[in-house]
Amino acid sequence: MKPLLQLTTAPGLGLLGQVLVHFLWQGALVAGVLALGLGATRRASAQLRHNLACLALGAMALCPLVTALWLLQADHGGAPVQMSALASIGPAHPTPTSPAPEMGASPVWSWIPWLTVLWFVGTVFLSVRLVGGWYRLHRVLRDTHPADPEWQDQLLMLQRRFQILPRHSIRLLETVRAQGPMVVGFLKPVILFPAGLLASLPPAQVEALLLHELAHLRHRDFIVNLAQRLIETLLFYHPAVWWVSEQIQREREHRCDDWVASVQGDGRRLAEALLVLAEQHP
Secondary structure, three states: OHHHHHOOOOOOOHHHHHHHHHHHHHHHHHHHHHHHHHHHOOOOHHHHHHHHHHHHHHHHHHHHHHHHHHHEEEEEOOOHHHHHHHHHOOOOOOOOOOOOHHHHHHHHHHHHHHHHHHHHHHHHHHHHHHHHHHHHHHHHOOOOOOOHHHHHHHHHHHHOOOOOOOOOEEEEEEEEEOOOEEEEOOOOOEEEEEOOOHOOOOHHHHHHHHHHHHHHHOOOOOHHHHHHHHHHHOOOOHHHHHHHHHHHHHHHHHHHHHHHHHHHOHHHHHHHHHHHHHHHHH
């Protein structure tokens, strides 16, 4: 218990706690603006709605940094002009050389260090879970076998046709551990298919699924997904972060579906393939 008490008095813990508390209203505000934006663009393209959600998540990631810089500036006598003007009206105010009173110094805010400790514990837990997920995915990659050469050649043809990562060769693998097609990696990307799926679907439906996964690589979704996981880990305590991330994922899939439909002429074959997958893995 004593080390935990010492941790709550660590330097900078009060500042971090203030940042976490301020993000409660900041995150809600950003999510509210996004909700209005998505409502106004209900009939717009999935690409636009995806971009709006990504901008919102990026704004959420910047809010704590901006807040920390603002609080540090205020502590060193560099508060904004409005705050200085209001302070000059009172009978007494701190001189520019004296630091502003910290939020943690007030009894009302005495729980801030404990909030920060809980945030740290939660961040560590989610980080371990994230690393564990990558490790499990690595194990899946070790339990794979190359797909039929005919489909590997078809994938290479589609990759060259649409100039998707032209400097990299995308491998097509099958595994019994996957429940649906997925892309793994970016520098050396791999497309995983459930074992037997390539042989059980009509060629047009297989091509639709391949195009869908290539669309993820075409838009560099791996980078966006990595940023999502990191932001979710650091700002996990705010429900708005998870909601915005969910909007990104939903619009990402819709955007890829739209691209496949534009390439194949309609989305019927992709829809039929996804229906088969849903029936196999309810």
